[in-house]
Amino acid sequence: MKKIISYGRSIYEALDYCLNKEKKIILMGLGVNDPKGVFNTTTNLFKKYKNKVFDMPVAENGFTGIGLGLAIMKYKVVITHQRVEFSLLSFEQIVNQIAKWFFMSSGKVNVPIVIRLIIGKGWGQGPQHSQSLESIFAHIPGLKVVAPSNAFDAKGMMISAIQDPNPVIFFEHRWLHEIKGVIPKKIFKSNLNKANIIKKGNDITIVSYSYSVIEMIKANKFLEKLKIKAELIDLRSLKPIDIKTILKSVKKTKKILVVDNGMTTCGISAEIISLIVENLGKKIVCKRIGVKNSPIPSSRFVAEGFYPEHDIIFKEVLKILKIKNKLKLKKLFTDVPDKQFRGPF
Amino acid sequence: MKKNILKLFKKMLRIRMIEERISSNYKLQMMRCPVHLSIGQESIAVAICENLKDQDLLVTAHRSHAHYLGKGGNLKKMIAELHGKENGVAGGLGGSMHLLDLKKNIMAAVPIVGSTIAIGVGLAWANKLQGKKDITVIFFGDGATEEGIFLESLDFASLHNLRILFVCEDNKFSVNTPINQRQNPKRNLCKLSEGIGIKSYKLKDHDLMKVFLKSKKIINYIKNVSRPSLLDIDTYRYLEHCGPNSDDYLNYRNPKEVKKWKKNCQIEKYQNLLFKQKSTKLNDIKKSINKEIDNAFKYAYAGKKPKKIILENLIIKK
Numbered sequence: 001m002k003k004i005i006s007y008g009r010s011i012y013e014a015l016d017y018c019l020n021k022e023k024k025i026i027l028m029g030l031g032v033n034d035p036k037g038v039f040n041t042t043t044n045l046f047k048k049y050k051n052k053v054f055d056m057p058v059a060e061n062g063f064t065g066i067g068l069g070l071a072i073m074k075y076k077v078v079i080t081h082q083r084v085e086f087s088l089l090s091f092e093q094i095v096n097q098i099a100k101w102f103f104m105s106s107g108k109v110n111v112p113i114v115i116r117l118i119i120g121k122g123w124g125q126g127p128q129h130s131q132s133l134e135s136i137f138a139h140i141p142g143l144k145v146v147a148p149s150n151a152f153d154a155k156g157m158m159i160s161a162i163q164d165p166n167p168v169i170f171f172e173h174r175w176l177h178e179i180k181g182v183i184p185k186k187i188f189k190s191n192l193n194k195a196n197i198i199k200k201g202n203d204i205t206i207v208s209y210s211y212s213v214i215e216m217i218k219a220n221k222f223l224e225k226l227k228i229k230a231e232l233i234d235l236r237s238l239k240p241i242d243i244k245t246i247l248k249s250v251k252k253t254k255k256i257l258v259v260d261n262g263m264t265t266c267g268i269s270a271e272i273i274s275l276i277v278e279n280l281g282k283k284i285v286c287k288r289i290g291v292k293n294s295p296i297p298s299s300r301f302v303a304e305g306f307y308p309e310h311d312i313i314f315k316e317v318l319k320i321l322k323i324k325n326k327l328k329l330k331k332l333f334t335d336v337p338d339k340q341f342r343g344p345f
Numbered sequence: 346m347k348k349n350i351l352k353l354f355k356k357m358l359r360i361r362m363i364e365e366r367i368s369s370n371y372k373l374q375m376m377r378c379p380v381h382l383s384i385g386q387e388s389i390a391v392a393i394c395e396n397l398k399d400q401d402l403l404v405t406a407h408r409s410h411a412h413y414l415g416k417g418g419n420l421k422k423m424i425a426e427l428h429g430k431e432n433g434v435a436g437g438l439g440g441s442m443h444l445l446d447l448k449k450n451i452m453a454a455v456p457i458v459g460s461t462i463a464i465g466v467g468l469a470w471a472n473k474l475q476g477k478k479d480i481t482v483i484f485f486g487d488g489a490t491e492e493g494i495f496l497e498s499l500d501f502a503s504l505h506n507l508r509i510l511f512v513c514e515d516n517k518f519s520v521n522t523p524i525n526q527r528q529n530p531k532r533n534l535c536k537l538s539e540g541i542g543i544k545s546y547k548l549k550d551h552d553l554m555k556v557f558l559k560s561k562k563i564i565n566y567i568k569n570v571s572r573p574s575l576l577d578i579d580t581y582r583y584l585e586h587c588g589p590n591s592d593d594y595l596n597y598r599n600p601k602e603v604k605k606w607k608k609n610c611q612i613e614k615y616q617n618l619l620f621k622q623k624s625t626k627l628n629d630i631k632k633s634i635n636k637e638i639d640n641a642f643k644y645a646y647a648g649k650k651p652k653k654i655i656l657e658n659l660i661i662k663k
């Protein structure tokens with residue numbers, strides 16, 4: 001039995017399931033009790049699970065350390081941040097403490113903490129509310145980093161992340177929350193370390209993750225019109241990277257475009273291409289695109305083209321395949337997720 | 346005195362009318378950036394900024410419009426900034442959450458809560474190191490006082506006897522989270538900062554003239570004695586946390602509390618004090634403010650799109 005629900009609702013259902021199932025669990029973060037419920041992912045959970053769901057003071061560093069304290073005492077902890085940027089205030093706790101606790105206790109103490117980081121984009125949110133900082137988390141030993149792109153993965157991976165004995169950084173893109181997908185009615189779990197081949201193909205491999213997967217799929221519609229058969233891979237896990245799946249694919253296609261959801265410099269795409277070159281030498285044509293290596297301006301007039309949107313992906317693939325084509329992709333506003341969106345968030 | 350009140354009232358009314366215009370024009374979908382409007386909280390900005398000199402410095406956070414305008418920030422360039430145009434105060438690169446006007450020493454507004462509290466202390470320290478007596482005003486909300494950086498900054502300001510006025514605008518909410526979910530009811534901000542050695546004052550009402558007179562005294566003290574002070578003022582925002590609309594339908598605020606504060610509207614209060622009903626003088630004031638606002642929007646519409654090449658030059662590469 002299947003059902004259709006949104007990505008945001010998937011997160012809600014996963015949280016609801018775990019809050020119900022686990023005796024020792026705390027969900028915390030700014031706005032979790034707010035009637036808007038962190039983009040409708042926590043709405044009214046505090047009414048259903050008294051003493052398990054807590055809104056927080058504006059004190060990210062403090063409450064992250066407090067979350068670690070809970071985890072040491074065998075609580076499962078889910079922390080939310082409505083923008084990844086706010087978590088930077090708690091970087092000390094995440095990088096020095098949470099990521100290393102298991103190691104420093106010589107494996108005696110696990111800290112089951114999930115940190116939900118929401119990535120913003122569009123509507124002029126500008127340099128401090130629309131960054132994609134996945135790679136700086138993926139840099140840290142001791143953290144698993146995942147970034148599901150659809151409702152199915154969101155639910156399965158959230159449940160797995162919460163049940164995981166170790167810290168998981170869980171990236172959600174704001175523009176994914178309203179997108180619907182098909183999921184089983186029954187509870188299910190998903191791997192936290194496996195990429196997903198969305199579509200098989202022989203001509204080129206395209207790898208992406210999080211919201212950029214949506215753009216990759218859009219671009220592929222146009223590639224299909226030109227009879228180009230791309231193999232599409234949704235990375236899902238940024239740490240560890242499922243390099244096996246990628247290597248298998250590029251051995252077949254000999255070409256890869258990595259569409260980074262963040263900046264390319266020292267980014268996830270840099271890591272993937274390094275791994276390919278290390279494993280296969282120079283046999284593979286490798287190319288990466290991503291968010292411009294620049295602070296992101298508020299003005300939509302200049303922010304356009306900052307992110308790897310489908311037209312850019314399309315053009316890049318044609319370049320790699322050395323195909324000339326005049327197909328012009330139509331784009332409406334690029335600063336809103338859909339036509340109905342009226343701002344501000 | 347009455348002349349003075351009139352002057353302050355006009356400034357307050359102007360900010361209210363500007364914010365209301367932003368609110369009503371937002372639906373045109375041309376101001377495409379988050380806006381945190383100051384409607385309801387204008388009196389504090391006006392009263393405090395009236396006691397500042399141009400060379401005094403100011404920093405603020407996401408809810409910055411009233412502070413910016415109160416300190417004399419350029420209106421046209423602010424509206425252009427909200428429209429993402431090149432002739433905006435930040436060249437369109439920042440939007441509403443990154444206002445600044447260096448000509449008026451409005452040094453920064455940033456949307457990471459608490460961030461500018463420390464930055465403001467740094468500005469004040471620089472002034473002190475150079476023997477300058479100008480003060481720095483740092484505006485922030487009740488939420489920001491929960492960040493560690495708040496205490497760290499206060500400590501430093503006190504240690505180094507910096508000329509700073511810390512202003513907490515306590516509107517009881519951080520986004521839609523009420524203060525009682527974030528702070529123990531016994532927490533006393535003034536006592537907290539007094540404990541660090543900073544003279545602190547509480548005003549339970551954002552009355553325009555009360556804030557004006559109180560801050561005048563405090564600012565004199567800061568200038569003369571070279572010590573920081575803190576002023577904690579109860580106030581209320583009328584509209585949603587972020588955006589142009591009312592969000593009372595969400596019921597996160599007690600309707601009685603909302604009503605109480607709307608009854609304590611400083612615009613209405615001083616309007617009733619200063620003018621008779623159907624005053625032509627008041628109408629003339631409104632007319633001229635409206636004209637100024639019309640012109641500011643025209644300026645924004647006429648502004649060019651920022652050039653992409655400018656961005657290239659702004660990225661530090663070497």
Ligand SMILES: Cc1ncc(C[n+]2csc(CCOP(=O)(O)OP(=O)(O)O)c2C)c(N)n1
Nearest residue numbers: 086408456457458486487488489518519520
């Ligand atoms: C470090 C950080 N955490 C969270 C946020 C999200 N946020 C934006 S405004 C705001 C409310 C802060 O409340 P307060 O300081 O009282 O200011 P007010 O909005 O009431 O004027 C919050 C939590 C943020 N911008 N930065």
